Amino acid sequence: MKTMSLDKILQSQGFGTRKWCRQLIADGAVCVGGEPATHYDSVFVPEGLEFAVHDEAWVYRAHVYLALNKPSGYECSRRPGHHPAVLTLLPEQFAWRDVQPVGRLDHDTTGLLLLSDDGAFIHALSSPKRHVPKVYVATTRDPVTPELLAQLRDGVQLHDEPAPLTARARQLDTQRLEIVLEQGKYHQVKRMLAAAGNHCDALCRVAIGGITLDALELAEGAWCHLDPTRLWLINQVHSNTRSMPPAFAAST
Numbered sequence: 306m307k308t309m310s311l312d313k314i315l316q317s318q319g320f321g322t323r324k325w326c327r328q329l330i331a332d333g334a335v336c337v338g339g340e341p342a343t344h345y346d347s348v349f350v351p352e353g354l355e356f357a358v359h360d361e362a363w364v365y366r367a368h369v370y371l372a373l374n375k376p377s378g379y380e381c382s383r384r385p386g387h388h389p390a391v392l393t394l395l396p397e398q399f400a401w402r403d404v405q406p407v408g409r410l411d412h413d414t415t416g417l418l419l420l421s422d423d424g425a426f427i428h429a430l431s432s433p434k435r436h437v438p439k440v441y442v443a444t445t446r447d448p449v450t451p452e453l454l455a456q457l458r459d460g461v462q463l464h465d466e467p468a469p470l471t472a473r474a475r476q477l478d479t480q481r482l483e484i485v486l487e488q489g490k491y492h493q494v495k496r497m498l499a500a501a502g503n504h505c506d507a508l509c510r511v512a513i514g515g516i517t518l519d520a521l522e523l524a525e526g527a528w529c530h531l532d533p534t535r536l537w538l539i540n541q542v543h544s545n546t547r548s549m550p551p552a553f554a555a556s557t
Contacts, residue, residue: 312345319398368423374523381409416510440512446504
């Protein structure tokens with residue numbers, strides 16, 4: 306099995322340059338398997354390796370796949386313009402690993418955001434050819450009407466789009482509706498609601514593919530690793546491009 310030196314392992318996991326990682330080891334800040342590690346050139350099988358840096362436990366991962374419950378007021382950008390970056394909500398190791406958001410949410414849109422350092426994964430999930438459904442809950446300024454739902458389902462024309470855009474939509478209560486998009490355009494939900502004669506006061510993404518914010522049980526601003534089962538849920542949606550989230554499909 307492939308082995309790596311301890312300093313390379315730490316560097317690959319986002320703990321800084323090789324020089325800095327060697328200094329961490331020399332300072333006694335690193336433990337492997339519960340034992341202090343003192344030699345940077347000690348070799349280990351990296352896959353699944355458990356280690357600690359400054360008493361914080363970590364597990365080696367060749368790539369990371371994260372879910373974040375994004376609060377309002379954060380930009381999905383490495384170089385934010387007017388608000389803090391969502392990466393500031395994560396341990397700094399992820400920034401060193403070049404973790405990036407999979408797609409974007411507006412600074413004032415909340416909810417489920419996926420992040421990864423796996424370029425192929427990011428590209429696959431971002432590709433409009435995949436038709437990965439994304440579920441949003443919108444709070445509107447004016448009451449939701451049957452006419453509004455019909456317009457969204459039949460299609461509304463945005464000034465910079467060649468054809469009307471459609472969305473699956475259902476009413477949740479007087480001023481909230483659930484909208485499902487498969488190919489997100491810039492500010493699409495907000496613009497579609499405006500074009501249909503209403504206004505979006507608040508927007509939250511509650512699901513991507515088969516992953517739901519409720520199932521993750523993440524507090525606002527909290528994050529978690531996505532395990533293979535949850536990644537499989539996304540792949541299931543990939544394999545059936547017209548799949549709907551079960552809760553939504555059951556209600557239509």
